[in-house]
Amino acid sequence: MTTNPRSTAQVAGHPIHPMVIGFPIVCxxxxxxxxxxxxATSNQFWTTASLWxxxxxxxxxxxxxxTGLVDVFGDGRVRNLSDTRFHAVGNVIALLIALYNWYSRYEHGSSAVVPTGVVLSGLVVLILVFTAWKGGEMVFRHRVGVAD
Structure with a gap:
């Protein structure tokens, strides 16, 4: 009997990674x-909100x-999935873009928002759509972290 690839970062058998990914995605x-x-408004409130x-x-x-890395290194079957690599590399790229975007705004204020910040934020969202798809593939196709 083959078991599903398991999530090693878990609490009471529930994978932690899916519990926490919603926060950065929403942000x-x-x-x-x-x-x-x-x-649309030139209201400075929005630049402060974006920075936070x-x-x-x-x-x-x-x-x-x-938590994702703990899962990847905890089970070789997770590590060997091509979807895992696309998911991880895409998220690293998104985070590096977001980090640059944050630093640019921190240094230059609202002048860093239009057009560069808007483009970078939109690019991060597009990358997250792709990486979320790959994460879904890992769960729904490859059954990573799904109870047997």
Whole structure:
């Protein structure tokens, strides 16, 4: 009998990674939304909101990355999936873009938002759509972390 690839970062048998990934995703999507709001209104509130959302997104993404890495290194079957590599590499690229975006805004304020910040935020969202798809493939096709 073959068992499903298991999640090694878990609490009471429940994988932690899917519990925490929603936080950075929401923060990065809302960064893009608040950038668009700033573009439409020029209200400085939105630049502050974007900076905070990016910062919180980066911190929570680090937590999600650690739990994901524990899963990858905990089961060779997870590590050997091509979807795992696409998911991980895509998320690293998204995080590096988001980190640059945060730093640029921290250094240059609202002048870093239009057009560069908007483009970078939109690019991060597009990458996250792809990496979320690959994460879904890992769960729904390859049954990673699904109870036997």
């Amino acid at each position: 990065f999507v809302l960064t893009f939304v608040s950038d668009l709001a700033f573009y 959302l990016l910062g919180i997104g980066l911190i929570t993404a680090a937590i999600a990355a650690v």
